[in-house]
Amino acid sequence: MKQIKYTLFSLMFLAASVGFAQEAPAKEERQAGHTNTNKFRQLYNEFATPNQFRTASGAPGPAYYQNEADYEIKIELNDDNQTISGYETITYKNNSPDKLEYLWVQLDQNIRKKDSPALEKDGSGLAPVNQPGSIVNSYMKEPFDGGFNILEVTQDGKPLKHMINFTMMRIDMPQPLAPGEEFEFSVKWNFNIVEHTVDRARSGYESFPDGNKNYVIAQFFPRMCVYNDVEGWQNYQFWGNGEFALPFGDYDVEITVPADHLLDGTGDLVNRKEVYSKEMMSRWEQAQKSYDKPVIIRSQAEAVEIEKGRSKAKKTWKLHADNVRDFAFTSSRKYIMDAQAVKFPKRDVMAISIYPKEGNPLWEEYSTKAVVQTLKSYSRMTFDYPYPKAISVHGQNQGMEYPMICWNYGRPDEDGSYSDRTKYGMISVIIHEVGHNFFPMIVNSDERQWGWMDEGINTFVQYVAEQDFGENFPEAIAPNSKYPSRRGEPSKITGYMGGDQNFISPIMSNPENVYQLGNNAYGKPATALNILRETVMGRELFDYSFKTYAQRWMFKHPTPEDFFRTMEDASAVDLDWYWRGWFYTTENVDMGVESVKSYYLTNKPTAAGKEMLARYGADPANVDAVYVVEEGGEDYDAAMKGKAVTENAPNLNEFMMDNFTPAERAKLKAPKHFYAVTFNKPGGIPMPIIVEYSYADGSKEKVTYPVQVWRKNDAAVTKVLATDKELVGVMLDPNLETADVDVTNNSWPKQEPVSEFDSFKEGSED
């Protein structure tokens, strides 16, 4: 018994002496106290308290509600003077437990009013050299006469009191709207459509040299704001960067355009037979049964003929959409259209592309393919696409999403040639914009406040869909072996995250206030989710939790916390440290191998060992202990090297014989080498330590230490390796999974990686 007690005691020393000796600091100065700053503390302070509306689990609670708005809209688009006039009736349903004294309506076009403060929201200077056009535009031309002209706001034909503050209109209710009640009111308005290729905008028209115009129309009608349990009325002004918060509802829309236009938009085209020719109708029916390739509904040859005309007649297109948060449409006589059917368990979905001849040959080749891939990949990750169709429209310099329809750039040169940048840019933007149907059109987050919740999450699923596209269409991406995704891979975000802190904001920021919005709201959150999926949680746990989130919140309004809570709740993986580091701070990942020390064990008391025993009042002569010796240090004897541990410390052998049966002893390992590998962490974000150990016999071993190793010491951590092979190399994060911003400290012995300059120069000298 005594034997065991002492030898157990001695094995404790092995652990304790390899590492940092804990010594009480000499108290000279008084240390200030501190609050809990541990990086692994839960996000109790940052999250709202769970309540009846949203549970601690991240799901809608028993009292969860959302208000709705149904629209009946009739508009005419005037192709001669680029205006829209309209009349709408909005039915607003108050499903909240609150009495509403006023309603708020969004007037997005007002951001373009001549006196709009948004025109002055940024600073600028004067360049020494300018294009004549920009001088005229900025300082000489009359500003564009944009904004809604609100002609009438009525209820039952009687004028309704209202007040317009820039892009928001307040309807003052004659009586407060009680919980459960509906309020119906009408608005008559008109406005000038902006030329979006000149004055950047998410919608408008593009002019062609022959005078024809392509219209991509959205945000064209006064529409309801969201009223909810988190913001009250979300009536933060539209300044241009923060996008939209919109309630769900049903739409009945009638649009009158020139008779030779082709139009499509959100929802079902209910009078298709009236507005299509017999030929187009039969092609459409064919497309509905074509599951493997697109069918041309209106060809380039036909479009080229039609665009020469200027019909004076009009046609009215009627669309109906259920449970959508917005409405948009496109119209032009120049359009080509193709369509294909996609099969889902409960329904077929039509994938449609609409583009002028200027988009070819790229658009006919790739657009519908990309739409189909998006629907399939996103549905796999979340839920089956629940709408009847998804349209990709070609608009110059555009990239914008609306329910069931989106605008996308990607135009070849006039001679039909295009660069890789144009081609992959186009496929990527189509995937991205069609993907937005899922986030935020269906998982309807508040874009005005949290840009990343739709952009970042969407960009992450876009990456998954792009990689799927590359696998499914290898000819399309040749000679690349995988799709060259611009965002998503950890190594692509390190430049941003390791860059100047003055130009970085946390992901959890309002999109109006950040620099580098693309990196901040798209790239970094997408990469963070990708790393979570591939490295921190693994695909199985991540995909299950992500799908749970999507399905809990489809057709509802989630907040960031609902997402964060659900991901943990469904996986049993604590992620507060991850959300905190990646989403709430601007810290980055930088881990390194600080040192590798080699040790041997011996039964001969060492100086350090004797000192430690003395502290406990023990005499080395009376204690059966194993001592640790650093290679090359004091007490080291070169004769130790290469010997089995039981040769250097024979008392271990006696211990084993006394406490293990011969059968058990046969299974025990006999390490020859002990290494203490110290990892440090100059960067703020803790990550799992993924290491590849290389041994003298050529073998390699990959080990992952859980991120929890950092929980008690944020600066450095040591791990002990007991091995019978000599360690010759340590490589941290060999597959670049953690977005480490500096890999020069990732290897032992220290390796200078080949610089970007040298690898380029050597490459080009072939």
Next chain:
Amino acid sequence: MKKLLVLILVALPLMAASAHKYYFSVTQADYDVKSKSLKIVTRVFYDDLEKVFQERYDKSIKVDKTYDQEKLNAFIQKYFNSKFIVSINGKEQKLSYIGHKDEVDYVVCFVEVKNITNPQSIEIENTLLMDMFPDQKNVIHLQVGNTKKSYLLNKENDKAMLKLSE
């Protein structure tokens, strides 16, 4: 002859957000003792460079693979020679242009200053794109041995200076 007002637009993909345009370039400049040269890697937004080239040299220039690469390299070299001035120990140096490569948003330009034996001071005047964009900010990360220094340059303050003390 009627002069056409050519409106060259910021071809920044919107991606569902009117991405607030910011004018930025990043240069990594490392002194290599073995090759005795200053190795410079500069990243510039390709659409900004294209705007400048179209205005400055030729309206038909495109900063991508569809344009004659030899001609493009010649323009980049010419532009660097006038806008990126490196002085070693007070003496202006000749730039050797190595080449460029295309990344999705950037053009990556590789330039070298050769025959630097004992650099006591390095000065870089970087006014790239400032001829067109008054808000242009050019970042330079300079490394000589263990000395690392970063500079944020703009129109008013366009020189980075590093003195290597004994």
